[in-house]
Amino acid sequence: MAEASPDGAEAGRDGPSAETAAARRRRAPSLSVKLMILTVVFVMVTGVAGFVPTIAAFRLRFLEDRMATAQAASILLDSAAWSDVPRQVQDELLATVGATAIVLRTGPATRLLAAVEMPPSVDETVDLRQPLALSSIGAAFATLTASEPHTLRVIGPSRDGNTLELVISDRPLRTAMLHFGGTILVMSALISIIAAIPIYISLQRLFVRPMRRLSQAMVRFSEDPEDRSRIIVPSGRADEIGVAETELATMQRQLSETLLQKAHLADLGLAVSKVNHDLRNLLASAQLFSDRIASLPDPTVQRFAPKLIATLGRAIDYCQTTLAYGRAREREPSRRLVALHRVARDVVDVLGLDNHATIRCEIRIESAFEIDADPDQLFRVLLNLCRNAVQAMDGESDPAIVRRLLMEADRRGTVVTVRVADTGPGVPERAKANLFQAFQGGVRPGGTGLGLAIAAEIVRAHGGSITLVETEGPGAVFEIAIPDRPVAFDRARRAHAR
Structure with missing residues (x-):
């Protein structure tokens, strides 16, 4: 005789129990x-x-x-x-x-x-x-x-x-x-019966019917949360049931919007995955061409070819780690001691700020200043912040407006604080609530809000924080705090002994 599979037996056990529970609920008095x-x-x-x-x-x-x-x-x-x-x-x-x-x-x-x-x-x-x-x-x-x-x-x-x-x-x-x-x-x-009838009718109208309406609204909404027509309409009562109706409507509305957004992001993630596949192949071909260009003896070519190759390498790496919705995770930081001034200079070179017609860039970071971080991920953070600042300042056409980008840093104990400040229009109030959330924190029209979300995710992976500093002056100031890696006590004691 063939033995029944465990899965089938367990399903058999689960099935009657679920049916029994449903039958018990049907038999229970209302x-x-x-x-x-x-x-x-x-x-x-x-x-x-x-x-x-x-x-x-x-x-x-x-x-x-x-x-x-x-x-x-x-x-x-x-x-x-x-x-x-x-x-x-x-x-x-x-x-x-x-x-x-x-x-x-x-x-x-x-x-x-x-x-x-x-x-x-x-x-x-x-x-x-x-x-x-x-x-x-x-x-x-x-x-x-x-x-x-x-x-x-x-x-x-x-x-x-x-x-x-x-x-x-x-x-x-x-x-x-x-x-x-x-x-x-x-x-x-x-x-008792005569007195119970008006009491029952009163309680039925005041409490039981509204509670039944709430429960039916929950069940109806759970059948299709993305259908906004299923959101409960508050009755306008001022008591606790009215508050429950209002809060339920708010929760259902937020959940419906979140599900619609996630469905949109799922479609977007699929499209990004397809674009990423083709773009990675194109960048790989461009990298081969850049390798050939690097072999030319022209001094200008020799000066810019390494930066072009490094930029293409980063682009290919970004494509390989592009976040598809539902699978989007940044890799763990590969932390090293990094010369922060050099990373900042690479950002300036990539954005072309050395010879920018209207924007002046200042790097107030000493050349010997060190930070314990992943160099590529730190580059992405600074690149996203600086690109946002440049795009915000480029959107203003008045030639009399001062356009300045500033990068500075200081160390306090084991924590390095990096500030990126600009003299642009600043961050609108409506964008501050979801500033570091993907597809919700866009500041400029047409922006996706991915830059700040990526920067925040990378900084958090380093155990740090990124904040928008409230200032009375013009522009926006972003502050990044990254602590050094914790060192085991025995290793620190051996290093101190040496």
Whole structure:
């Protein structure tokens, strides 16, 4: 028998679990049903909370009514004619009172007025002279839950120095309490349902429907995030749900724009990859021609040919490392001690700033100044910054405007700070928020914004930072901070010992 593949078994395990979870979600009650049930339950709990003292008060009122009837009957019982009343009539009168015995206390004297039969013992004493207390609530529930008959001794209030006591069974009291309690519970249930309906409708309109609208908007948007028509339209509410709708609309709008931009960048990356392939072949051919030109004995050719060859070499290297969208990663820096002045001079030569008609370039970097960096990547950073500055200043046609590009650097401990400043129009406010993001930080019309994004990525790979310095003067100032590589402690100690 062939063995089932692990993948198939795992898929089989995953499939039923997903289906079970979906079926469980379908069987689960909706938020509206839960709201209705909770509303009824909470209102019922409130009714039950009021039922507790009510049933205790009913018990006391029942006993007070029996005591009032007994006090009315005691007038006859205490008369001389009572002895002439037949026994049957006496028992009927006691049954009407609901007592098995009636006792009259006058000071220390006790006199039995009437009795059907004397109980062997009394299970509970109820003193009606005491106010309603928590003990009365416990006694009321004890009467409700008692399955066996109990005998109660009820002491009434004193009148003219006389106190009347009754000995009664709790069965009629329990029957009346059950009937009263059932009536109260039924009424509480009806009141709960009647009160729950407007509460439910109000909560449904105020909270459940808006929350359902939010969840449906999320589900609908997740089906096609690039469709801007699926973005939720806020209702304009000023409460927390209105804030959630506004924030959700903002998030959906940003996500939709990001996805559209990424789709555009994916197409652009494919086009760049194709152009890069052909351009690399063309540059390779140009490099072969430059090698032949370098062999000519002309002094001018000998002077510029090495720079031309180096520039073509860099161009070919750039093509080989061109960032295709989704695969765009700069290589790790190959750091060396680099003469920063020489790199700056190469940038000036490539941009042709030595003999520029309108732009004056100054390099305020000592020839012996060193920086720990990748020479090619550092060249690209300075080239991008200087090219942006030159293009910004070239865009101004007024001959009276001063056009100056400045490169300077200083070292503070293990950190080298390089500044590139120009006297151009500066960076617009709208571009500062996304200045170092690809395809978003373009400063000049028609620019892609890739130069600053590439520069920022390279500087970050060196463990440094690049920032736009806020100045009150004209132009823009970019500051690059690159720290030296960290050196292991043992190696530094050996180097110091030497």
